[in-house]
Amino acid sequence: MATVVVQQQTLRHSTPPPSPIPPALTVNRRPSPSRPASPVLTSDQPSSLLYPPDNFMRISQAPSPPIYAIDATTLAEAMDHMASQPLPDPALMFPWLHGLHPENQLQLGFFSCRKRALRRTPKCWRSITVVKLGGDLGKARLKGAVSASEVITPASRFFLADPPEGFSVRNFQIQTAKVAPVSDIVIYGEDGANKADLLDLAEQFAMAQHAWRLKIDPTQERPAYHTFVVTSPFSEIEKEHPELVAVDSGGQITGRVMDFCQWERLEMCSMSKASEISGNVWLGPTPDYMLRPGLPEPPQTTYDLLIEASDLASIPGPRLLAMIDKDLDHGPQRMDFPSSGSIVLPSGNTREVEDFVNTVRWIYYLAHPDGPADDADHEGDAAMASPCRKPRRVFIHCADGYTESSLLAIAYFMFAEGVPAHEAWLKLHCDKQRNFFAYPTDVAFLMHIQGRLLQESPAAQSLDLTDMWDPNWFLRMDGSFPSRILPYLYLGNLAHANNPDLLWELGIRRVLSIGEPVNWSHTDRVKFGQQNLMYIDNVQDNGIDPLCREFNRCLEFTGRGKNDGMATLVHCRVGVSRSASICIAEAMASKGLSFPRAYSFVRARRLNVIIQPHLRFVYELLQLEEFQLQQRNKPMKKELEWSTVAREIALLNKPYTRG
Known part of the structure; x- marks a missing residue:
């Protein structure tokens, strides 16, 4: 199979007085505690229903770091609220999200981050990381849940996720561990899970949070992050909040939480369904x-x-x-x-x-x-x-x-x-x-x-x-046509773009070049018409140049072609990152899809070439999802959070990567 191979790095891997600990997590379910609708956060973090945790029952003993109890309903409300919070400006999150290990001179040098101030963890991020006891995610999996081994070491410390060597702008595999320290941690288990084991895992995370804060924020300038244990049995979550369940207790995908592999398969079957x-x-x-x-x-x-x-x-x-x-x-x-x-x-x-x-x-x-x-x-x-x-x-x-x-x-x-x-x-x-x-x-x-x-x-x-x-x-053709994403939209590489006779035979009359100009004769330019050619300059696939500034201009160009009954080829050099991002944006706009679903839609139709928008482009597309929801007068609610999106993309691409 012809694939685009991108090298991946492997992970190297004042508190309030405590309340008396209840007997082995036997916390009675009660109405959700009243909390301020928008807590005041001095660091411009997104608001969270888990911060401050003053109204949650504390279940840890001094001098341990605090651990709090949370029931299923409160968890559902907190995750729903988190999905409504806008992502911070990419300029505040990058290049930190790329992974800036202090010893990785190649990565640091490229992003001009030799100054320690530029490597500091952003203060504008707050999320929720859901961790399942035991780590078996093949059953009883909540939305976005990960295993403990993905984020903390046996010594109860968060992984230093940044790759110590090599260079990549596609470090999707580090994002779960990267953002866990700046997230509230929620621990849960299957029905029948040992309550002592739940508490033990929660204490490990609370200790990791405490150690991380001593290292990163010794003067306590940031709001603290806390650890919570779900006191409701998983069967209750399945019954009362099925929207949180990705895989049920029997190991079956519920379809209530978007699953990248499943949707890619569905899109592929839809695209290639049998025909005579x-x-x-x-x-x-x-x-x-x-x-x-x-x-x-x-x-x-x-x-x-x-x-x-x-x-x-x-x-x-x-x-x-x-x-x-x-x-x-x-x-x-x-x-x-x-x-x-x-x-x-x-x-x-x-x-x-x-x-x-x-x-x-x-x-x-x-x-x-x-x-x-x-x-x-x-x-x-x-x-x-x-x-x-x-x-x-x-x-x-x-x-x-x-x-x-x-x-x-x-x-x-x-x-x-x-x-x-x-x-x-x-x-x-x-x-x-x-x-x-x-x-x-x-x-x-x-x-x-x-x-x-x-x-x-x-x-x-x-x-x-x-x-x-x-x-x-x-x-002049290598065997493959540019990929038909929509009836009026094709995705291809520079070789496709520089074969104007092929484009004409396919009915393609417009060309959108992202960062890579075509090398055409004057005759070909006249044949197509200069008004049907657009070149977006100064956008390289380097993890630095933003693409979001060009979204409107590009979508207006493809939209004019659609209205005029003409197909458009969108291309960059390889057809996997810059141009793929524009095609994803068009699928989101024209079909009303969330980013995860539009990503799967385009990925399935790119055929044997694996699309690989880098981290910043994916982040910007998630922000575009937020903007499009506002344009449609719909509630701003992300379908999946950043760390889940990155984790799923890393898993999809793992078979095609080295390292």
Whole structure:
């Protein structure tokens, strides 16, 4: 899979008099304590219903740092209130959030933060970090919950999250540990959790908060952060406040809390859902029952033959095809075929080419048994479908519906429709509305065999193969089109942008360049019209340059294209950060999505390239979410908090990172 790899760093890893401690957390539930609506915070922190904690019952003994009890209803109110608090200005949070370890001279030097004053923890942040006892987040997980091992050491100290070496503006993996010390900590457990263990974990966090304050704020200029223990059983939270439960006590995702992995999967399935690309042949994602062992297979399948494209498969030979052909009379059959990118250009007319073409031809005659007679046995290589038999419904599939299956799908489309490779690319994308991803090796292989495919195609009998040529835009292409995010919005890289003939063929008439100008001829500029080209200067992917100042101008440009019925390509250099951020902003604006959902929407449609907006861009997009809610006269309420968003993005990207 073609991915963008970004290196990640690994984590190295006066109080009021106490009340008598109640017996093992047997705190009776009571109405939420009355608190001022907006506590006065001298450091311009967001307001919090947990500060000051004067009205909460203290359950720790002197001289231990204070620990307080909190019930489910009060926790729900506090988290709801926190979601309504605006994020601080990015200028106050960056570059601190990037991670500025005192010994990491590379990171410090880049951000010009050798002065200790510029590395100080901001005073404008206050959040809530929810920690689950035991750390098993696969069940009974509250919204945003983390394990204790993500944020504190066995010695009851907060991790120094900043990477001591290397450079990155995408340190999403450190954000949970980074903001935990400037958050109130809430400890909870599953039903039946040992209450002494809850108190013990709470004391560890209270000690970590105390030690952190002695080190960072010895003069106590900041408001203090405190530790709370949830006294309500988890079953009560599930019943009374289901909006807080991400994963229930049985380990099932509730759907009440946005889950990045789940939404990416839903968006991907929506984007690549099965559709008919040619008569009786469909293309789409592998059915869930085939991906998840244990799910029951539907009693009746829609297809007669399911062909799964796989990295481990070989091209089927004539004997296997004949056996499957015979078994089709007894019910639906399955077979494997090599995935895209796995077949290299052969040196001559090899057996591999023969088997490939024979398989494509065999599929065609399964789907069209009443097609033109084919009496020749093609050197005895393929068994044609039996005459006078009903057409078979064939499904070409892979896990995501577009990556591994693209090679076979394009080859089949060429044969079935009688078109050369470049037309197959365009027709599948534009006419059939399929998003697919092909590799440069696929382009080379299909161009090599297209003569054979078209020579034997019943639909290409009138095509003059001697006059066939490949257009310049196709020869300059690496196999992948820019990604169609919305009908009027494409996301791509600089190579896509510098192929104006390709853009024209795709119906793209406007180009928005973020930080990377196009290198076009005067003729191309006149053809598109200067009013349809926009260049956003002075925005580099460096973690410093803000993009938020350009949001309005960019969205107005894409909006004009939408209103005029013209598609816009948004690009930067690679198409993963700056331009991806603008496409996320457009999805948020046009579809009314929160940032997490718009991120998943764009990520799924960027196909095999992993979008990677850096920390500051993500932070600015979360602020854009707040602004758009105000524009729509809706209550300002973030769907997910900063640390949760960063943690989920880090988990999504972990399989594609080094380190």
